[in-house]
Amino acid sequence: MKFTLVAAVASCLAVASAYPIKGDTVNCRSGPGTKYAVKKTYKKGQDVKLSCQMPGESVNGVTLWDKTTDGCYVSDYYVKTGTSGYVAPKCPSSGGGSSCSAPRSNAATVNLIAEFEGFRASVYKDPSGNPTVGYGHLCTKSNCAEVKYPIPLSKANGKKLLADDMKPKEKCLKNMLKSKAVLNMNQYGALVSWAFNMGCAAAESSTLVKRLNKGENVNKVLSEELPKWVHAGDKVLPGLVRRRNAEIALAKKKTTDKALPVKC
Template sequence: MKFTSFAVCALIAATTAPLASGYQIKGDVVNCRSGPGTSYGVVKTYKKGQNVSITCQTTGPSVNGNNIWDKTSDGCYVADHYVLTGTNGYVAEKCGSGGGSTPPGNGGGYCKKVNQAGLNLISKWEGFVAVPSPDPIGLPTVGYGHLCQKKNCAEVKYKFPLTKATAQLLLNDDIPKYTSCLADYLNNSVKLNDNQWAALASWVFNVGCGNAKSSTLVKRLNNGDAPNTVAAQELPKWRMAGGKVLQGLVNRRADEVRLFKTASSKQAHPNCQ
């Protein structure tokens, strides 16, 4: 993602669900991801022998015959294959089955995608890149701001050089990762229309889930402050990358504020219409 100064920070989930604890990591270095699957970004890593607590479990892509993914107390997901639970079955309740295992936001009823205005905004500011290349602060990206997870962006399923059409498909693939974490961080009491949602999705896409989680912007929305006021005051603060103010970020934030303030009767959070 263009102009992002840091990789996605570690997520710390707030949950009241009972923890299944004391399970050891059995891989040498195991990635804990922002969602249940290898297509999600790496939030943190665990070392062999490290104990983890499991808040809930869900299904995802199979790893060595086991399609269960464990959500840890750090709020990220690790393939159950790499955790010594003693079974290939469930040792904790299923994510979303009740209690605090659901996201602290709306529990999955959010809009996974963003509207066309939001896609246009993201595409405009990320810019089209046909083959993996360093962005202005040196991070390897391709398409419309896809941050490479593997060497030469080997995880991308579309052929290089990308066309604008396949780059748009890649962007559509990437968006749910960021709308998912945004939904996790917002309380049900935060009411957002589709333009407000799209503007925030663009912001999270740019700054990363971890930075969004710890932001004053999210805290203020959850505290009940007026959304338009929060956006106008908080979004412009996110204008730095690599320790410098970048005019591109200043301009992008202004575009996001304008989109956020554009009236719409279509609700996107907490219940997508």
């Protein structure tokens, strides 16, 4: 009982304490990493109060992130707390960006990807010899035991499995796109298809993402940048040309459904 009381008092004192910002201009983000949207900016010497702390992306070797009472996260590297350890309670495991999940793609996006991935109801070996099923699902267990739908797959279940496989691409897009990138669900879906096809690493380093993060017109950027992603080596692949055109057409299809940025 005595220990609980002492811990509670220490927790309250930690939250009440203010610490100065060390960097010249420090961004406070929606999650514990530099891929999250900037919500606020602090100046050097400005005092901030911490509500909790949690691990996150490493910044100059420091992996601790501080959640300020403004409701955003800043690397502990930029906060002069006097220690490299915790001075505030640990944030709940659902804190940071994890509680702010990526939007799920709409049916139009799932159908577009399905059209270009092709469907196989039973398990087969892809050109690299990997066991595969449905709309290009690469199996991780023998006989695709991880698949929760009965095999041979129906096309309906194949699309459910595809939607599950799209989640990592949705998450990485949400993380790499900043607050100036304002997308509706069809524009977002076009990007999910592109990232699903080309990979998140390629998407993150692309001029396309850089332009969106500057706040440029989304459909203009997609119309100009997506057609560049049609090569395999030095060859233009007709299938990729068709896919990029389909993605641009989806992006231009009007909808009032909003996707990004996500309000956490």
